[in-house]
Amino acid sequence: MHTIEELAELIFPDVKLTIADLDKKYPERNLPEGAEVTRFAPSPTGFLHTGSLFTSMVSSKVANQSGGVFFMRLEDTDQKREIEGSGDELITQMKTFGIIPDEGYLGTSKEKGQYGPYTQSQRRDIYRVCIKELMLKGRAYPCFCTAEELDLLRQTQTANRVVPGYYGEYAKCRYLTIDEAYDNIVKGLPYVIRFKSNGNHMNFIKVHDEIRGDLRLPENDQDIVIMKGDGLPTYHFAHACDDHFMHSTVITRGEEWIASWPIHIELFSALGFKAPKYAHLPVIMKLDEGNKRKLSKRKDPEAAVSYFIEQGYPAEGLIKYLMTIANSNFEEWLIANPKEDISNFKFAFNKMSLDGALFDIQKVAYICKETLAYYPKEKIAAEAKKWAEVYSKDLLDLINRDYKKFEDILNIERETEKPRKDYEKYSDILDKIKFFYQDEYLKLLEENKNNLPFPNIPKEDIISIIEDFKINNDYSLDESTWFNSLKELGVKHGFAESFKIYKKDKESYKGHVGDVASIIRVSLTTSSQSPNLYAILHILTKEEINARFDKILELLK
């Protein structure tokens, strides 16, 4: 005859501590009233998902704005799915978006804080203490059922239309005597440890979600496994232990966890822990053939945060976008406080919508254009260069030829009340600035020489305007005087000085200033569209300009 103490000792011979000992080791945090402790707890199974960035952004925001602590914990209990090095990747990617944990896992064998270790595979001993104690209390037991048995169980349950799972009368190993269990273990039978639930799924419990308000959920009655065959805990159990000892005050996680929430509640209570608050965030969705579905890393490039980094979206822009999804009043706040740091925005759980927003790349584009437009030239140039160093040799080459010139190009119509919105991401820059560089211009000209978009004017007029401009343009004039001189040049050649005048009396003119400007523009850029001509004229050197005119004249003649 064996006792439960002997069984527990057989399974956990090395465990000498108790939960009370651990509580002493991980005391309550000394934080001001209202400070929230939140966490981001990803599994190292791949690169950062856009949805995870969203969750971590909200978590860190909640902690920061309340004067609390945001920590990171690595949930690496599933060794099969673990991808080498992705923990580090997660951290660096979060960092580029400005999400930096105050505490916890900071990369392989790097961590900070008094509540560690912050990597679950290193917390085995803690879980074992808790499980042993649960066993002693009669709330946990070893289960020897095989995968096949479990499978069969589920099949017969579904066939008989009863709720599937390991619970009540179906929880076979729950009814093993202590001696039977003891002998099985001595025999070396593989086993897991299950939680012994006292619940009944016909009962309901009332819970409060920070986002959804009061919810009514069926009580848990499943004897879920808490320790797997490999000795590592399952998510549910690790969540209860870790967030207790680390003193999380609000759990922010995806809404897919709502269904298992009752498990967590029973676990907390069985362990004698006070349950934290919960906020189940909506999941970011995507429209796929008329149906909403989760953003998927496999199908949607924008589901991986790395996509935005590679494309060169300003990190700040994506964060702003995610914040508009999180709290829609953020947009109004941004408009009202354009100069303010976004960390001053007050996030509120109760302003969050309940169903998952469709990811809107167009809005991301708009917000990013907007934020890049208001960067000073020094900043956008530096950021673009940083990006190009990793992702675009071609752009980097142009930048390195003459950094000041690069800045000047980016600065065209930038330092004004309403700056141009040319770029949504750094990868947009290259094609738009190529023509500023003589060799690139020549390439463009070669490609387009047969269909240069000159206005519909006789060739001779185009030629004479170019020749006149080439000889007589005065580069020292200020912009409005210069433009007047362009008008005069046009008039001299029979062009109206404005579109209005031309429209009134089309017969008397060959065209209008717009056409004159367009001739110069096309000659210099090979395109009918460009930023401000005056600015272009002053970024290119006079030699470059004249060489371009010569090329064009050669082509036209």
Place this chain on the structure above:
RNA sequence: GGCCCGUUGGAGAAGUGGCUUAACUCACAUGCCUUUCACGCAUGCACUCAUGGGUUCGAAUCCCGUACGGGUCACCA
């Protein structure tokens, strides 16, 4: 299939019984401005809040049913 959650325009949404002839932002459309483009400005875009019923003098807002969408039912998190 059981259980849970949700449903306001193409997208994000405000709205919590009369102030709503449904804000605001993106997208889209048209027009204006203009040396092109970009910007900016103006206007338009839900005869109605998934749907049917009920409560009420009055409902997007409260109640019930239906439909649709999402989540979940693992030794994955």
